[in-house]
Amino acid sequence: MTVTAPSVGPQDQLEPSPAPSRGARLLRLVPAVVAALSGVLLYLSFPPRTLWWLALPAFAGFGWVLRGRSRKAAFGLGYLFGLGFLLPLLVWTGVEVGPGPWLALVAVEAVFVALVGVGVAAVSALPAWPVWAAAVWIAGEAARARVPFRGFPWGKIAFGQADGVFLPLAAVGGTPVLGFAVVLCGFGLCEVVRVGLDRRRTGEVRRPAAALALLSLVLPVVAAVAARPLVSDEAEDGTVTVAVVQGNVPRLGLEFNAQRRAVLDYHARETERLAAEVAAGKVPRPDFVLWPENSSDIDPFAYADAAAVIEKAAEAIGVPVSVGGVVERDGELYNEQILWDPAKGPTQTYDKRQVQPFGEYLPLRSFIGAVNEDWTSMVRQDFSRGSEPGVFDIGGTGVGLATCYEAAFDWAVRDTVTHGAQMISVPSNNATFDRSEMTYQQLAMSRVRAVEHSRTVTVPVTSGVSAIILPDGTITRKTGMFVADSLVQKVPLRSSQTPATRLGVLPEIALLLVAAGGLGWAVAAGLRARRA
Secondary structure: OOOOOOOOOHHHOOOOOOOOOHHHHHHHOHHHHHHHHHHHHHHHOOOOOOOHHHHHHHHHHHHHHHOOOOHHHHHHHHHHHHHHHHHHHOHHHHOOOOHHHHHHHHHHHHHHHHHHHHHHHHHOOOOOHHHHHHHHHHHHHHHHOOOOOOOOOOOOHHHHOOOOOOHHHHHHHHHHHHHHHHHHHHHHHHHHHHHHHHHHHHOOOOHHHHHHHHHHHHHHHHHHHHOHHHOOOOOEOEEEEEEEEEOOOOOOOHHHHHHHHHHHHHHHHHHHHHHHHHHOOOOOOOOEEEOOOOOEOOOOOOOHHHHHHHHHHHHHHOOOEEEEEEEEEOOEEEEEEEEEEOOOEEEEEEEOOOOOEOOOEOOOHHHHHHHOHHHHHOOOOOEOOOOOOEEEEEOOEEEEEOOHHHHHOHHHHHHHHHOOOOEEEOOEOOHHHOOOOHHHHHHHHHHHHHHHHOOEEEEOEOOOOOEEEOOOOOEEEEOOOOOOEEEEEEEEOOOOOOHHHHHOOHHHHHHHHHHHHHHHHHHHHHHHHHHO
């Protein structure tokens, strides 16, 4: 028997699928473009701009592109958001060392944002998803603040809110609660818009979803208003008159380190000029004077000429001077604050505890040297870490010390207050970073810390911007950049503790548990769906 194959007519032949049109291909790029632009929008919400509110549409856009995405797509979109945010925010890290370290830092930090994107996409199908998603973002910030190399918290959402309506929440639960409120409001905005569009398309309103969306948008603002009474600049323990000295540096960039004696002389000269103004009755006599970090990179304990310069300046002003020195002790190098009394000499010291990786010590030194020997020469000797909180007792006033980079770390500021600080000083050296936005970003951190702990914060900087900040976060006096200047002001002292100070890390832990709960719920829901 012969079997004849059935004939195949033209109508039965398989035709290749038409190639997607150019418009369709471009449409596929929209989520990626929105993710990157939302990241840029978030960057624009940070100082020196006062556009804090741009964080809300930034997170609304981020939430929109992530909703319902697969893990792979969410990772990619999260990474693009991280690049859009961190590339411009951290460009100052490459001012003196070139683009390599800047790009490497951003590439690593953006991975944390990408992982957050995966988490946000996972919880985006849950009821009240903005709450879970905002907690996931704070979990990502918590991770970035701890690893690698003891963390890099730069770019915490809270640090972009020094001029915003949410700032009082810093006094409630520190940077985690402040950041959570901002992100929740942004994701809430996304959900409000989504529910509105659904109603327009279907003509129906899902009231529970609409109510939760509205609460996510409104409650953070209401909470911030309710927290306003926690913000006060009342002098609970009287006042002190403080002087902040900015001596300036002889030349911008890393080369100023080669002119250490000139930097010391500049700060001594500005202090002596201030002493002359005090003697002439032009400005009030301060109770103490605060110099910046690295104002004496010549060890005054080892070099008598450096000690003589500091002693002369202290005698001229007639009050204790806190000096930022580089000190070698037992073969180890320390970034040290030294309280120099005009009659007794050095009486108290504080060693910086959170030293900066790749700036004050070099992790992976042998590997980095193999890549580029010039990079290892920039940190010839690693700084060692101090072990004790820094609180100087200056004439009965507790002055907490968080040196430069330490201001970015919650614990490094908080424990000065829990150890008796009635005001805080953040001595810094930003000359390495030229006229970049770095100094304004760091100044905003100090404003948030002032509200968080309800303390006056002074910021003496070698090259500016130096400032005096009241406990309500208001800058009352500040200098320009790369000028010699001094600031003198009577400031309030406070000893009460805000909820943020008392609670410490507990609000962050609570938000981590919320994030874990949301992710666990999402995973369980996914498993149930696959079984069905």
